Structure formats: structure tokens, C-alpha cells
Amino acid sequence: MPVTTSPILVALDYHDLNSALQFVDRIDPSQCRLKVGKEMFTLFGPSLVKTLQGRGFDVFLDLKFHDIPNTTAHAVAAAADLGVWMVNVHASGGARMMNAAREALVPFGNDAPLLIAVTVLTSMDEDDLKGLGITLSPAEQAERLARLTRDCGLHGVVCSAQEAVHFKQVIGQDFALVTPGIRPAGSDAGDQRRIMTPQQAKLAGVDYMVIGRPITQSADPAATLQQILQSLQEA
Numbered sequence: 001m002p003v004t005t006s007p008i009l010v011a012l013d014y015h016d017l018n019s020a021l022q023f024v025d026r027i028d029p030s031q032c033r034l035k036v037g038k039e040m041f042t043l044f045g046p047s048l049v050k051t052l053q054g055r056g057f058d059v060f061l062d063l064k065f066h067d068i069p070n071t072t073a074h075a076v077a078a079a080a081d082l083g084v085w086m087v088n089v090h091a092s093g094g095a096r097m098m099n100a101a102r103e104a105l106v107p108f109g110n111d112a113p114l115l116i117a118v119t120v121l122t123s124m125d126e127d128d129l130k131g132l133g134i135t136l137s138p139a140e141q142a143e144r145l146a147r148l149t150r151d152c153g154l155h156g157v158v159c160s161a162q163e164a165v166h167f168k169q170v171i172g173q174d175f176a177l178v179t180p181g182i183r184p185a186g187s188d189a190g191d192q193r194r195i196m197t198p199q200q201a202k203l204a205g206v207d208y209m210v211i212g213r214p215i216t217q218s219a220d221p222a223a224t225l226q227q228i229l230q231s232l233q234e235a
């Protein structure tokens with residue numbers, strides 16, 4: 001049985017462990033899953049993941065592995081050993097890397113985490129891609145990488161909610177879409193470029209919406225999470 005059916009993945013991007021745990025202690029694993037990214041994993045390592053799991057939360061380990069196939073496969077297997085619910089790689093690591101990552105999870109059977117791939121970061125726009133020599137739009141480049149990810153047999157992709165309606169149509173309804181760049185109306189976009197509100201994302205058909213600063217930097221993170229959950233029920 002899943003711990004929760006909530007689509008919200010809270011990006012637990014704190015540099016201070018006490019602040020992170022104060023927030024976690026005020027919320028319930030039925031309300032959301034937690035995403036541990038590069039900042040907190042670098043600071044606090046696997047023990048943070050164990051602490052969150054010990055409090056009943058599913059953990060998405062968002063380390064976006066991007067390396068040679070052998071290294072990526074071993075890193076993904078190490079994440080599976082930690083018992084995380086979801087782990088990810090960069091699709092731009094290519095098909096051999098993604099296939100190696102998928103194969104590394106076979107020995108874990110039904111206990112394997114969901115394996116997804118990042119397409120085009122939600123902080124990137126057309127100009128950022130041009131700077132990399134990519135002349136496709138972010139949506140076109142993301143679609144190319146999402147198709148490659150699907151063909152490698154991964155569970156889904158990280159993309160923008162702006163791409164969700166089209167991806168569900170052309171890539172498949174069961175292919176999971178995990179969308180950062182979620183901003184409740186009126187909140188600061190910050191460094192994000194391809195954004196949508198939680199309600200828009202729900203209507204676009206995203207499976208999981210990643211929300212960080214609008215929650216973690218609010219005066220009352222637990223209350224803000226409740227408000228977002230409420231707004232989704234009204235969508």
C-alpha cells in the first residue's frame with residue numbers, strides 16, 4: 001500500500017537540519033513525499049534519508065546522476081540500497097547510461113525505486129539552450145529526451161508542467177511526469193523559468209509536482225503546504 005496518494009513532493013532544500021526537521025515534524029506522510037537534493041544530501045548524507053524514512057515519509061533522492069554508465073549504475077543501486085522511493089539520472093547522459101541504470105535496479109525486484117530522468121531543467125529557457133548550442137525550444141528538447149527515456153524503459157521524466165499535456169498525449173498516459181517549477185499564484189519565480197501553478201499542473205495531468213521555496217521559505221511552511229493541498233482539492 002502506498003504511504004500517500006498526494007501528488008506533492010516537497011523539495012526539502014534547507015541548509016539547517018533543525019529547520020528541516022521542525023517542518024517535517026509538523027506535517028504528515030499522508031500529505032506529501034519529501035525530496036532530498038544535492039544540498040541536504042551533501043550536508044547530511046544517507047542518515048538524513050533514514051531519519052525521514054523513520055518518520056514515515058517516502059523519499060525522492062534527487063541527485064540527478066550524470067556520469068559514465070558504470071558509475072551511474074552503481075550510484076543508482078546505492079540509492080536503492082537506501083530504500084528510496086524514487087531516484088533520478090540526467091537523460092542527457094544518453095541511452096547506454098539510462099539502460100545501465102535501469103538494469104542495476106533489476107536485482108531489487110519490487111523493492112526497486114522508481115527511476116526517472118531529467119529532461120531540460122525547469123530553470124532553463126530558450127536562451128540557455130542556445131548557449132549550449134541547442135537550437136530546439138525547451139519543450140522540443142525535453143520531448144526528444146523524454147522519448148529517449150521512455151525507449152530506455154524508465155518510469156518517467158522530470159520536465160515542466162507546461163509540457164505535461166503534450167507529453168501525456170504523445171509519450172504515454174502511464175509515463176510519470178514529475179514537475180518542478182511549481183509556483184502558487186503570486187509567489188516569486190526565483191530562478192525558475194518554465195513555471196505553472198499547482199492547480200494548473202493538476203489540470204495538465206502531472207503525476208507529481210515538486211514544490212520547494214514557496215513552502216520552505218514561507219513564514220509557516222506547514223500551513224502553506226495545507227493551503228496548497230486545499231487549492232488542489234478545489235481544482
Ligand SMILES: O=c1ccn([C@@H]2O[C@H](COP(=O)(O)O)[C@@H](O)[C@H]2O)c(=O)[nH]1
Pocket residue numbers: 011013037118120121122123158159180181182190192210211212213214
Ligand atoms: O528541472 C528541475 C529539476 C529539479 N529541480 C529541483 O526541484 C526543486 C525546486 O525547488 P523550488 O524551490 O520550488 O524552485 C529544487 O530542489 C531543484 O533542485 C528543479 O527545480 N528543476
